[in-house]
Amino acid sequence: MTGSTAPKWRRRKEARPGDITAAALQVFAEKGFATARMEEIARRAGVSKGTLYLYFETKEDVFRAVVQEAVVPNIEALRGGVLALDLPFADIVRLFLPRFAQIATDLPVGAVAKMVIGESRNFPELAKVWHDHVVSHAIAMLTALIERGQQRGEVRSGDPRLHAFSLMGPMMLGVIWRETLMPVGGAPVDLAELARQHCETVLNGLVVDGGKP
Amino acid sequence: MTGSTAPKWRRRKEARPGDITAAALQVFAEKGFATARMEEIARRAGVSKGTLYLYFETKEDVFRAVVQEAVVPNIEALRGGVLALDLPFADIVRLFLPRFAQIATDLPVGAVAKMVIGESRNFPELAKVWHDHVVSHAIAMLTALIERGQQRGEVRSGDPRLHAFSLMGPMMLGVIWRETLMPVGGAPVDLAELARQHCETVLNGLVVDGGKP
DNA sequence: AATTAATAACTGACCGGTCATTTATTTACA
DNA sequence: TGTAAATAAATGACCGGTCAGTTATTAATT
Numbered sequence: 001m002t003g004s005t006a007p008k009w010r011r012r013k014e015a016r017p018g019d020i021t022a023a024a025l026q027v028f029a030e031k032g033f034a035t036a037r038m039e040e041i042a043r044r045a046g047v048s049k050g051t052l053y054l055y056f057e058t059k060e061d062v063f064r065a066v067v068q069e070a071v072v073p074n075i076e077a078l079r080g081g082v083l084a085l086d087l088p089f090a091d092i093v094r095l096f097l098p099r100f101a102q103i104a105t106d107l108p109v110g111a112v113a114k115m116v117i118g119e120s121r122n123f124p125e126l127a128k129v130w131h132d133h134v135v136s137h138a139i140a141m142l143t144a145l146i147e148r149g150q151q152r153g154e155v156r157s158g159d160p161r162l163h164a165f166s167l168m169g170p171m172m173l174g175v176i177w178r179e180t181l182m183p184v185g186g187a188p189v190d191l192a193e194l195a196r197q198h199c200e201t202v203l204n205g206l207v208v209d210g211g212k213p
Numbered sequence: 214m215t216g217s218t219a220p221k222w223r224r225r226k227e228a229r230p231g232d233i234t235a236a237a238l239q240v241f242a243e244k245g246f247a248t249a250r251m252e253e254i255a256r257r258a259g260v261s262k263g264t265l266y267l268y269f270e271t272k273e274d275v276f277r278a279v280v281q282e283a284v285v286p287n288i289e290a291l292r293g294g295v296l297a298l299d300l301p302f303a304d305i306v307r308l309f310l311p312r313f314a315q316i317a318t319d320l321p322v323g324a325v326a327k328m329v330i331g332e333s334r335n336f337p338e339l340a341k342v343w344h345d346h347v348v349s350h351a352i353a354m355l356t357a358l359i360e361r362g363q364q365r366g367e368v369r370s371g372d373p374r375l376h377a378f379s380l381m382g383p384m385m386l387g388v389i390w391r392e393t394l395m396p397v398g399g400a401p402v403d404l405a406e407l408a409r410q411h412c413e414t415v416l417n418g419l420v421v422d423g424g425k426p
Numbered sequence: 427a428a429t430t431a432a433t434a435a436c437t438g439a440c441c442g443g444t445c446a447t448t449t450a451t452t453t454a455c456a
Numbered sequence: 457t458g459t460a461a462a463t464a465a466a467t468g469a470c471c472g473g474t475c476a477g478t479t480a481t482t483a484a485t486t
Contacts, residue, residue, distance in 0.1 A: 009466060010450075016465090030334045034247035038442065048467045053443065090420050118331025120393045121243050128397040135394060155419055158410045161400070162383075165407060166414045169383030170375075176385075177378075180333045181348060184341040187374070194378060197371050201379045205418030206368055207303050224431050224484060251476060261433045266477065 017055050017065075019045040024066045029111035033063055033119045060123075067126050070112045071133050077103045078138060089149035093167065094199050100171055101195035110179040113172075139164055170198045230268050230278070232258040237279045242324030246276055246332045273336070280339055283325045284346055287316065291351060302362035306380065307412050313384055314408035323392040326385075352377055383411045 012019075023044035027036045038059060042049040056062045085092065104110060112130070120127040142164040149155030155163070174189045182188060225232075236257035240249045251272060255262040269275045298305065317323060325343075333340040355377040362368030368376070387407045395401060 013465070032245065032247060032331055032335065034245065035335050037440095049442090050444080050468065051466055054465075059442065093419075114330055114333075117327055117389060117393050118245055120327075120396070122245065122248055124397050127393055131394050131397055131399050135399070156414070156417070158414065159406070162407050162410045163414060163419060165383040165386055165402075166411050166419065169381075169386035169411075170378040171382070172389075173378055173382035173385045176330060176389075180330050180340055181344050183333070184337045184344055186344050186348070189378075193372070194375050197375045198379050198382075201369070201371065201376060202415060203418055203420045204369070205416055206306075206376060206379065207416045220484065222432060222484080226431070229431090250474095262476090263434070263478085264432055267431070272476065 016045075016047065016051065019047065020052060020055060020062065021066050021069050024062050025070060025108060025111065028063060028066055028115055029108065032115070033059075033122065038062075063119075063123070064126065067112060067115065067129060070108055071129060073107055074103070074109060074112075074134050075137065077107065078134075078141070089145065089152070089154040090203050092145060093203060097167070097171065097195040097199050098192060100168075101174075101191040104171070104175050105191055110175045113175060114179045138168075142167060166202055170194065170202075229258075229260065229264065232260065233265060233268060233275065234279050234282050237275050238283060238321060238324065241276060241279060241328055242321060245328065246272075246335065251275075276332075276336070276339065277342070280325060280329070280342060283321055284343065286320060287322060287347055288350060291316075291354070302358065302365070302367040303416050305358060306416060310380070310384065310408040310412050311405060313381075314387075314404040317384070317388050318404055323388045326388060327392045351381075355380060379415055383407065383415075 020041065024036075024041045026044060027041050030036075036059075038052055039049050041062070042052050045052075052062070056065065085095075087095075116127055116130045139161065143160040146155055146160040146163050150157060150160070171191070171194065174191050174194045177186060177189050178191070180186075233254065237249075237254045239257060240254050243249075249272075251265055252262050254275070255265050258265075265275070269278065298308075300308075329340055329343045352374065356373040359368055359373040359376045363370060363373070384404070384407065387402045387404050390399060390402050391404070393399075
């Protein structure tokens with residue numbers, strides 16, 4: 001036998017919820033809600049299944065906690081000063097897109113996005129949380145930025161919200177590509193490089209010699 | 214009683230597979246693979262659960278059939294002459310994006326995409342089918358188009374694949390927005406309008422007075 | 427009557443959630 | 457300070473419901 005001090009488990013009341021949601025994020029991101037097994041979440045959290053239910057009421061409850069927890073840092077990440085700066089529109093974009101690429105690389109934005117997309121019918125409330133707490137803020141910020149640019153004569157006319165799609169769409173596609181297609185043989189996408197190139201493309205145009213007056 | 218001639222069911226060997234995949238597309242799109250119930254697919258196809266198993270081996274088999282069936286028309290729709298034309302790059306883009314918007318509005322591209330994204334870990338083969346039969350073709354086509362444009366001096370330099378992301382990203386974001394965020398209160402997105410505006414934006418640049426030499 | 431499409435009752439595996447029990451840690455008191 | 461009683465954390469066997477898939481039977485068609 002090993003020495004007398006070999007406890008089967010430890011009391012870690014404070015650490016458990018974090019362990020569990022971290023493990024759950026992994027499992028939900030891999031399997032989706034319905035296919036994720038509580039037993040596996042427990043296993044990865046280094047805990048028994050019963051313990052899960054000491055800290056969370058139901059599986060849905062765990063799912064909610066995971067999304068909520070993953071949402072907060074995204075909001076914080078977005079605040080980051082960049083947009084308060086009174087720089088020219090183009091310069092702000094050149095700061096913002098690479099920053100987004102960074103965030104998407106560091107935080108599990110992709111995993112959460114996939115989860116929200118995949119389970120949006122079954123958990124509309126979560127899609128709503130994501131929309132209300134993250135997406136709508138981001139869109140509002142971008143449209144404000146674009147409108148200011150338009151007023152200054154820096155940015156071409158057009159619906160600011162659709163312009164925001166032009167800005168962010170390629171980045172989101174890159175994120176989803178990474179999550180979905182890369183694991184099955186899709187060519188890798190370098191988000192940072194995509195951000196850089198897309199900046200110049202969307203700011204200056206894909207066409208060298210503009211086809212318009 | 215109704216008249217003596219009121220058969221409880223009819224033999225429709227040829228029509229069944231189509232009925233079933235059509236019903237299954239609905240259910241899978243609404244629920245995702247794991248949460249979709251074979252019984253409900255059967256009900257919507259106007260058939261008993263047992264009948265499902267006369268035409269398909271397993272649930273996965275049904276899923277595969279649905280994706281394949283929903284995928285093929287998309288490929289065909291893409292081929293449609295547009296790209297063979299020897300028009301200037303900008304003109305082809307102005308034909309292609311609205312056409313994509315049309316297809317995405319008419320066919321359940323969004324639903325299938327959501328399905329593929331949501332179930333990609335559990336069914337990598339499906340993501341692979343989607344990648345190999347749809348996405349890689351589309352990318353190949355676009356990169357070829359872009360490369361030709363670059364050789365002709367019409368299109369700015371840069372990785373053609375990333376340029377393709379710049380072109381298609383906003384459209385894909387629009388499609389996903391419709392599927393995921395609109396049902397929970399997200400503002401509507403007019404895909405056709407998005408296509409039109411994004412064309413000019415991405416071709417000519419968001420910035421009125423290009424910030425580069 | 428023979429054939430076979432279709433049904434509906436059935437089965438068995440699986441999994442979310444519970445709870446009686448075990449074990450670590452803390453506290454009371456000598 | 458040492459020790460035993462009290463408490464709180466954690467476990468894992470188990471239960472009940474659900475559902476993919478099977479099969480014995482029925483009914484339409486030829």
